[in-house]
Amino acid sequence: MNKNNLKKIVKKIFLKHGLKNSHAEISSNYIIQAELMGAPTHGLARLKMYCDRIKKKLINSKPQIKIKKISQSISYIDANNSIGFVAADIGIKKAIFNAKKTGIGLVAVKNSGHYGLSSFYAEQAVKKNLTVFCFTNAPPAIAPYGAKKKLFGTNPICFGAPTATRIPFILDTSVSMINRGKIRVAAREGKKIPAGVALDKFGEPTEDAKKALEGVQLPIASFRGSGLAWMVDILSGVFTGGNHAGKVKDPFDDFSGPQNIGHLFIVMKSNLFVGSSYNKRIKENIRTIKKLPKVKGVKEILFPGQNKYKKYKSNLKKNIKIPKKILEDLKSLNSH
Amino acid sequence: MNKNNLKKIVKKIFLKHGLKNSHAEISSNYIIQAELMGAPTHGLARLKMYCDRIKKKLINSKPQIKIKKISQSISYIDANNSIGFVAADIGIKKAIFNAKKTGIGLVAVKNSGHYGLSSFYAEQAVKKNLTVFCFTNAPPAIAPYGAKKKLFGTNPICFGAPTATRIPFILDTSVSMINRGKIRVAAREGKKIPAGVALDKFGEPTEDAKKALEGVQLPIASFRGSGLAWMVDILSGVFTGGNHAGKVKDPFDDFSGPQNIGHLFIVMKSNLFVGSSYNKRIKENIRTIKKLPKVKGVKEILFPGQNKYKKYKSNLKKNIKIPKKILEDLKSLNSH
Numbered sequence: 001m002n003k004n005n006l007k008k009i010v011k012k013i014f015l016k017h018g019l020k021n022s023h024a025e026i027s028s029n030y031i032i033q034a035e036l037m038g039a040p041t042h043g044l045a046r047l048k049m050y051c052d053r054i055k056k057k058l059i060n061s062k063p064q065i066k067i068k069k070i071s072q073s074i075s076y077i078d079a080n081n082s083i084g085f086v087a088a089d090i091g092i093k094k095a096i097f098n099a100k101k102t103g104i105g106l107v108a109v110k111n112s113g114h115y116g117l118s119s120f121y122a123e124q125a126v127k128k129n130l131t132v133f134c135f136t137n138a139p140p141a142i143a144p145y146g147a148k149k150k151l152f153g154t155n156p157i158c159f160g161a162p163t164a165t166r167i168p169f170i171l172d173t174s175v176s177m178i179n180r181g182k183i184r185v186a187a188r189e190g191k192k193i194p195a196g197v198a199l200d201k202f203g204e205p206t207e208d209a210k211k212a213l214e215g216v217q218l219p220i221a222s223f224r225g226s227g228l229a230w231m232v233d234i235l236s237g238v239f240t241g242g243n244h245a246g247k248v249k250d251p252f253d254d255f256s257g258p259q260n261i262g263h264l265f266i267v268m269k270s271n272l273f274v275g276s277s278y279n280k281r282i283k284e285n286i287r288t289i290k291k292l293p294k295v296k297g298v299k300e301i302l303f304p305g306q307n308k309y310k311k312y313k314s315n316l317k318k319n320i321k322i323p324k325k326i327l328e329d330l331k332s333l334n335s336h
Numbered sequence: 337m338n339k340n341n342l343k344k345i346v347k348k349i350f351l352k353h354g355l356k357n358s359h360a361e362i363s364s365n366y367i368i369q370a371e372l373m374g375a376p377t378h379g380l381a382r383l384k385m386y387c388d389r390i391k392k393k394l395i396n397s398k399p400q401i402k403i404k405k406i407s408q409s410i411s412y413i414d415a416n417n418s419i420g421f422v423a424a425d426i427g428i429k430k431a432i433f434n435a436k437k438t439g440i441g442l443v444a445v446k447n448s449g450h451y452g453l454s455s456f457y458a459e460q461a462v463k464k465n466l467t468v469f470c471f472t473n474a475p476p477a478i479a480p481y482g483a484k485k486k487l488f489g490t491n492p493i494c495f496g497a498p499t500a501t502r503i504p505f506i507l508d509t510s511v512s513m514i515n516r517g518k519i520r521v522a523a524r525e526g527k528k529i530p531a532g533v534a535l536d537k538f539g540e541p542t543e544d545a546k547k548a549l550e551g552v553q554l555p556i557a558s559f560r561g562s563g564l565a566w567m568v569d570i571l572s573g574v575f576t577g578g579n580h581a582g583k584v585k586d587p588f589d590d591f592s593g594p595q596n597i598g599h600l601f602i603v604m605k606s607n608l609f610v611g612s613s614y615n616k617r618i619k620e621n622i623r624t625i626k627k628l629p630k631v632k633g634v635k636e637i638l639f640p641g642q643n644k645y646k647k648y649k650s651n652l653k654k655n656i657k658i659p660k661k662i663l664e665d666l667k668s669l670n671s672h
Contacts, residue, residue: 131571148628231507
């Protein structure tokens with residue numbers, strides 16, 4: 001389907017579910033962006049879930065979002081259980097504003113929900129020549145090192161920096177071996193997942209996506225990945241006032257209350273220390289790395305985000321393919 | 337040897353090599369601390385290297401360290417090729433000062449050298465109830481994803497947070513499968529390294545420590561670890577004005593110039609957003625995770641830094657064991 005038409009439909013669906021116009025605009029925009037970035041796990045596949053949570057008042061369709069100024073650099077946002085996209089959008093824009101003004105912007109958000117891809121927000125900062133961290137936690141998926149029960153989310157670490165080209169450097173990596181959304185898609189489509197990325201609920205290795213969802217995902221690099229997931233849980237949960245320690249509810253399965261996810265944005269002016277030579281420095285960095293001898297079969301060494309950008313540019317010219325199941329969701333949500 | 341006597345000897349050696357008293361004090365302190373923390377790869381094993389670099393004027397024994405105030409939160413330090421310990425010690429103390437004052441402290445250091453363990457600095461912030469990131473880059477060890485030549489250092493990610501107990505949460509993880517110092521120690525002692533952590537210079541897997549040093553270390557989680565290493569190279573090199581893109585010299589092998597390493601410290605008040613409930617929140621976080629059912633053979637789920645702290649406490653009561661080779665170094669350096 002044509003992306004503009006699709007966006008209109010998604011926006012209409014959000015409006016029908018009671019979101020106000022600006023919130024429906026922001027949310028539909030990010031959902032289409034996920035599709036264009038080749039991340040359908042964070043796009044239309046979540047629309048029904050968002051609507052279900054709005055209907056059950058677990059996402060607040062008319063939130064009173066409070067922004068508290070702690071200093072010129074630091075702000076604290078209580079999102080009042082708004083849809084995550086809106087809370088995070090306000091959060092990153094505030095962090096960008098603060099960083100532009102003072103060199104560094106720090107913004108914590110609490111009482112938010114799943115905000116889609118971290119790269120949505122990182123990209124906005126990078127486009128303004130800022131260097132950025134985005135942290136958010138997520139429902140239990142990974143077992144802490146030494147435990148056999150899941151507790152940490154896939155807890156992405158997202159970092160962005162300008163490259164002095166149009167393509168932002170954006171590392172957006174979960175600390176699990178595989179993205180939970182990918183397991184979800186595999187489960188829906190009856191496909192297998194790779195070996196070594198998950199255990200079933202009995203703690204046995206599995207390649208069955210449904211069993212993996214009931215079980216535990218494995219962190220990257222055992223105790224190192226577990227430590228990184230713990231770090232993200234502290235930064236986006238303990239530190240912000242959001243849920244933490246496994247209390248973030250699974251948005252698809254758990255309708256017993258709002259998610260109360262926390263986000264943390266740290267934004268810095270890229271030229272703070274090295275001034276106008278930043279552009280030259282980052283270009284030289286990337287050029288040097290790209291020039292290294294490559295392993296067999298690799299044509300180009302890509303920096304994080306480069307591949308996604310290529311996909312995005314190419315998808316911009318195409319229609320968005322919608323799986324049958326999701327087309328049915330769209331119809332049903334639209335006639336609601 | 338008794339740790340106090342050993343510290344005196346190390347300090348005397350630094351003084352003999354021309355460091356001024358306060359710098360010799362700081363540096364000897366950190367070297368002993370590495371031994372006590374059970375990280376001999378960052379302790380006495382590096383003393384001769386530091387002295388060699390001082391003798392060759394690659395470490396400046398009488399640096400003119402300049403601290404530039406960018407704002408009440410942000411400072412920029414030109415370490416004038418001081419020994420890394422001193423530059424980083426000034427850097428973290430400045431970042432702590434700024435964070436105490438304004439809620440957030442950001443300090444970049446350039447023209448520095450190898451600073452020992454990141455946890456030395458993280459710990460100081462945590463002890464003042466601050467949450468902290470320390471980034472530093474290192475000589476080429478890891479091949480970027482897709483390349484067959486090493487370029488990134490083992491580039492640690494270090495994060496610390498208060499736990500409302502005496503034991504700080506300190507994640508200090510390199511993004512390589514194994515610490516380079518451990519390979520160095522194995523090479524010196526003629527021991528093997530584990531499979532799957534390194535390639536020789538021909539790109540073939542190796543368990544021979546010496547061949548691994550000539551070859552390439554593997555990042556954790558392939559492209560994810562490579563991306564994290566790249567992130568650290570940007571943060572501590574491109575952003576700070578330090579060397580980057582593989583230009584940090586190996587302190588043991590390359591005497592063609594100073595290292596010009598960069599460090600970046602980001603320090604935040606832990607109670608910035610949640611106020612005095614921070615302590616309750618972090619305690620609940622750790623308690624919940626520790627209560628999870630454990631995998632066979634695991635007695636307690638440990639948070640990052642907990643094991644090191646135990647080792648440190650126990651080592652405090654013992655003498656420091658010194659390998660013969662290093663005893664000889666000490667004698668020779670002392671009689672220099």
